[in-house]
């Protein structure tokens with residue numbers, strides 16, 4: 001279970017991270033007046049294999065979305081666009097085309113003079129959706145609902161590890177050695193939770209009764225019993241760049257009915273990068289529940305009712321025991337390094353060009 005309000009409440013308690021220097025480099029030009037450009041070059045690729053794609057590239061004047069140029073890439077996806085005039089800001093749209101048929105969604109990016117050359121433009125391919133008879137709009141709606149408007153994401157290279165707490169300091173719930181081994185196996189399986197880490201081998205720390213305080217990657221701030229309803233889940237605060245897993249007996253959440261079997265939280269910094277995660281698991285730890293809560297935490301996504309539970313862990317009740325087709329496609333989008341935090345789904349999964 002996860003609610004956006006949980007995230008916003010937790011945000012306040014987060015350590016502020018250094019900006020990851022993703023501000024557009026155009027800012028550095030501001031002091032020397034307007035900089036214009038008239039040439040754009042790059043390569044069209046897909047975001048799932050990073051291989052080149054042939055397709056259409058359209059360039060618009062950013063101020064009025066007027067189409068300035070439309071070209072086809074060469075067979076290697078390479079494009080070079082020369083404009084007859086100088087512009088300060090442009091919008092580029094691209095889509096893969098094969099034998100006259102569109103094979104991807106439309107990618108939209110705003111470009112500035114500083115980043116107009118050697119662009120890597122990645123589009124989300126959809127041949128697999130057509131093959132599975134999933135409507136293209138349906139997958140867009142699923143992604144919209146799951147992502148909740150814009151992308152929040154980890155920089156996967158920053159993840160220090162996953163720590164499985166032996167004994168929850170709040171209620172004493174123990175995650176046994178066998179359960180820890182089970183969790184570890186799922187995290188290291190590249191077809192299971194490991195998929196969300198793009199196949200990286202993540203360090204798993206399995207605590208036991210002798211784990212020293214200095215080896216723990218979370219802080220523990222007991223609150224009074226009176227405050228322990230919703231607030232209980234804030235008692236364990238993971239360190240920056242750690243995902244921490246704990247057992248629990250009972251959490252009464254003010255905005256979720258009943259006693260959830262699990263809670264998966266992601267902590268988001270001011271730039272919408274996820275920089276810590278917390279997972280609570282109750283009782284018997286099932287593979288589906290573990291994968292579901294991990295998806296909340298790693299991809300920063302919410303529940304969605306659009307696609308059936310045979311295709312995604314995020315449609316309740318959970319039917320899968322590992323990431324489904326839609327979870328994997330979504331993970332490739334969230335983890336795509338050229339898609340930045342706060343980018344909107346419509347700029348990644350566009351149905352049409354501005355001008356057809």
Ligand SMILES: [Zn+2]
Pocket residue numbers: 001002292293296303
């Ligand atoms: Zn959930």
